[in-house]
Amino acid sequence: MFLRICWLYSELMNIYGDRGNVMALVERCRRRGIDVEVETRNLGERIEQGRYDIFFMGGGQDREQLAVAKDLCGKKGEIIRDEIENGASCLAICGGYQLFGKFYKPFEGDELPGIGVFDAYTIAGKKRMIGNVIARSQLGGRSGLLIGFENHSGETYLSENISPLGMVEIGNGNNGSDGKEGAIYRGAVGSYLHGSLLPKNPSISDFLIEKALLRKGSLLSFTPIDESIEENARAQAIERARKSH
Amino acid sequence: MRTRVALVAGKLSGGISRFLNIGGGSTFPGRVARFFDSGFVHQIEGELPKGSILITGTNGKTTTATLLADILDGSGIKPIHNSTGANLMAGIASTLVRETDLSGKLSKEIAVFEVDEATIPEAVKETNPRLILVNNLFRDQLDRYGELDTLAKKMKEAITKANSEVKIILNADDPLVASIGSGIEHDVFYYGIETPRYSKRKMEHAADSKFCSFCGAKLRYDLYQFGHLGRYHCVSCGWEKPETSVSAIDLETTGMNGTICMIRSPKGTIRAKIPLPGLYNIYNVLGAFSCALCLGIEPEGIIDAIENFRAAFGRLEEIKIGEKKILMILAKNPAGFNEVLRMLAEEDQKMDIMLALNDNIADGRDVSWIWDVDLEVMAGKAGKIFCSGIRSWDMALRVSYAGLQEESLVCESDLSSALDIALKSIPHGGTLFLISTYTAMLDIRKILAKKGYVAQYWEM
Numbered sequence: 102m103f104l105r106i107c108w109l110y111s112e113l114m115n116i117y118g119d120r121g122n123v124m125a126l127v128e129r130c131r132r133r134g135i136d137v138e139v140e141t142r143n144l145g146e147r148i149e150q151g152r153y154d155i156f157f158m159g160g161g162q163d164r165e166q167l168a169v170a171k172d173l174c175g176k177k178g179e180i181i182r183d184e185i186e187n188g189a190s191c192l193a194i195c196g197g198y199q200l201f202g203k204f205y206k207p208f209e210g211d212e213l214p215g216i217g218v219f220d221a222y223t224i225a226g227k228k229r230m231i232g233n234v235i236a237r238s239q240l241g242g243r244s245g246l247l248i249g250f251e252n253h254s255g256e257t258y259l260s261e262n263i264s265p266l267g268m269v270e271i272g273n274g275n276n277g278s279d280g281k282e283g284a285i286y287r288g289a290v291g292s293y294l295h296g297s298l299l300p301k302n303p304s305i306s307d308f309l310i311e312k313a314l315l316r317k318g319s320l321l322s323f324t325p326i327d328e329s330i331e332e333n334a335r336a337q338a339i340e341r342a343r344k345s346h
Numbered sequence: 347m348r349t350r351v352a353l354v355a356g357k358l359s360g361g362i363s364r365f366l367n368i369g370g371g372s373t374f375p376g377r378v379a380r381f382f383d384s385g386f387v388h389q390i391e392g393e394l395p396k397g398s399i400l401i402t403g404t405n406g407k408t409t410t411a412t413l414l415a416d417i418l419d420g421s422g423i424k425p426i427h428n429s430t431g432a433n434l435m436a437g438i439a440s441t442l443v444r445e446t447d448l449s450g451k452l453s454k455e456i457a458v459f460e461v462d463e464a465t466i467p468e469a470v471k472e473t474n475p476r477l478i479l480v481n482n483l484f485r486d487q488l489d490r491y492g493e494l495d496t497l498a499k500k501m502k503e504a505i506t507k508a509n510s511e512v513k514i515i516l517n518a519d520d521p522l523v524a525s526i527g528s529g530i531e532h533d534v535f536y537y538g539i540e541t542p543r544y545s546k547r548k549m550e551h552a553a554d555s556k557f558c559s560f561c562g563a564k565l566r567y568d569l570y571q572f573g574h575l576g577r578y579h580c581v582s583c584g585w586e587k588p589e590t591s592v593s594a595i596d597l598e599t600t601g602m603n604g605t606i607c608m609i610r611s612p613k614g615t616i617r618a619k620i621p622l623p624g625l626y627n628i629y630n631v632l633g634a635f636s637c638a639l640c641l642g643i644e645p646e647g648i649i650d651a652i653e654n655f656r657a658a659f660g661r662l663e664e665i666k667i668g669e670k671k672i673l674m675i676l677a678k679n680p681a682g683f684n685e686v687l688r689m690l691a692e693e694d695q696k697m698d699i700m701l702a703l704n705d706n707i708a709d710g711r712d713v714s715w716i717w718d719v720d721l722e723v724m725a726g727k728a729g730k731i732f733c734s735g736i737r738s739w740d741m742a743l744r745v746s747y748a749g750l751q752e753e754s755l756v757c758e759s760d761l762s763s764a765l766d767i768a769l770k771s772i773p774h775g776g777t778l779f780l781i782s783t784y785t786a787m788l789d790i791r792k793i794l795a796k797k798g799y800v801a802q803y804w805e806m
């Protein structure tokens with residue numbers, strides 16, 4: 102079994118330890134005996150149709166996001182969207198999540214077009230939403246909880262056609278008003294949570310890996326792996342979030 | 347009159363907080379003084395005959411400021427110095443309260459203030475700086491500062507408004523910092539490392555400033571020092587690393603013992619044995635050297651003080667515990683942490699390491715940054731690893747992903763118990779390398795002080 106991960110804009114969109122997500126995907130594949138390869142695709146580099154099983158994109162600063170939005174519109178964004186329609190899996194965090202929606206409307210200047218994987222849009226907000234997040238989610242493992250740290254001022258709104266990744270218990274999530282956090286569409290997961298997200302939320306990693314394998318026709322029954330350190334880190338982070346809230 | 351009231355109130359509050367044994371006594375008097383007189387700092391600082399020097403940057407400001415204070419001291423100019431890392435306005439005010447007698451007279455003639463990056467605009471407004479030094483800008487606690495670009499822009503705005511006599515001293519190797527000096531009316535003095543000796547590595551993951559501040563294009567690097575520091579140029583608009591007045595032109599590392607380097611300046615080239623390890627300390631030395639030179643101190647006098655320097659609090663401290671030793675190193679962001687690891691990886695021995703991770707406000711509440719730390723470089727070098735602090739398990743998870751020997755990993759959140767376990771399990775004559783975030787470092791010092799090993803740092 103073999104999976105190839107495409108790390109989108111590894112140079113520009115890698116803020117707050119986002120690369121930990123790629124490390125988590127690789128590590129969990131490795132522990133399950135799945136061969137895995139990571140390729141980075143940066144500004145001006147094209148994406149070959151059918152080459153990738155999992156896409157990942159992290160967050161960045163405003164200037165970087167602008168450059169990426171420009172690079173993604175057109176053929177490149179289209180290919181990624183098609184791949185996800187055809188069952189590839191994907192994780193997009195923070196700035197990446199915003200660009201996977203339909204558009205981002207900044208305070209001033211033109212709308213930044215997104216690639217429209219998620220039926221959602223983002224508008225610039227005045228308040229910066231920062232802090233630990235706990236969200237209830239079907240991808241939250243045994244406890245049903247996602248754990249992470251948000252740091253964004255963009256407010257993302259989902260259309261009725263699309264499900265949130267979870268509902269916040271602590272923190273702001275997508276916009277601080279409707280209780281939703283992240284988005285999930287087919288094999289694509291979008292979220293505001295850094296942490297890095299995947300190391301402490303291994304069931305999302307498994308979801309992404311499983312979907313990617315499914316597309317390749319390999320129905321792998323996942324054997325449980327030792328997650329004691331992960332479980333301890335989750336418990337400690339949950340306690341910390343609840344206490345400091 | 348109002349300033350006098352503020353001063354007395356500040357002094358009284360200092361006495362009270364010491365009497366009540368309240369921690370954080372290093373900023374309380376300043377807060378009280380500024381409450382009674384918002385112009386307190388301006389009034390008192392204005393009395394300094396030689397003015398003040400503001401030192402900022404994400405990493406190394408305490409070391410740089412302490413180095414400069416030592417150099418001044420050695421050349422007979424007694425400086426005021428906010429040496430406890432109290433680097434917000436309240437800390438600066440507290441230092442002034444302490445150094446002023448009740449009649450409002452200052453005991454010294456010049457001040458060296460280390461200033462938090464985001465506090466620079468306020469500090470420039472409230473003081474009469476002679477020199478402003480910016481050492482570097484790394485991603486650090488962005489939850490507090492917003493984005494780096496914005497931070498640099500605000501700094502530049504503040505500097506533009508400063509008195510035109512002020513000299514600006516900038517690290518040329520940091521593109522974002524160097525861009526502050528472009529197009530301003532002030533005298534700008536650049537320093538940097540001009541030798542490629544240790545630079546044959548690709549850019550680290552934690553690299554921050556990779557884009558031209560003027561046209562937004564990606565910068566091309568001819569050589570890297572660490573993080574995003576190095577020799578760079580913009581292929582699109584032609585902007586490049588500015589010419590340096592003070593530079594390290596030859597480096598030879600002696601591991602944990604420090605670095606021998608040749609420093610070139612308008613006053614000639616001089617050899618320096620720097621008793622602090624790591625490239626980042628070379629930048630701290632060059633920064634302090636540049637300031638001292640601008641203040642008219644001769645290179646020989648500067649080097650004398652540098653060679654006799656003892657590390658600033660927590661930046662690198664050796665503590666003897668009977669037959670064993672603890673080497674305490676502060677690491678508060680990925681760039682600093684990576685530099686520490688790189689320095690440790692140069693050692694020829696297996697090392698027992700304790701990593702203490704807290705997520706209080708002063709540490710940055712978001713611990714995501716540990717995933718930008720290249721713990722992988724310790725493969726084959728790490729012996730036992732102890733993780734501790736409020737987020738000990740996040741650190742343990744990071745360690746396990748780094749492929750370091752998991753069987754020798756111990757995780758204990760309580761710092762005191764973790765220290766006991768770690769000290770017990772290292773061999774006789776051995777050293778525990780303790781890398782810690784800021785508030786964990788404070789706690790560790792308290793714990794060790796209780797056991798009688800180090801002086802509490804606010805005993806000044």
Ligand SMILES: [Zn+2]
Binds near residue numbers: 559560583
């Ligand atoms: Zn340029």
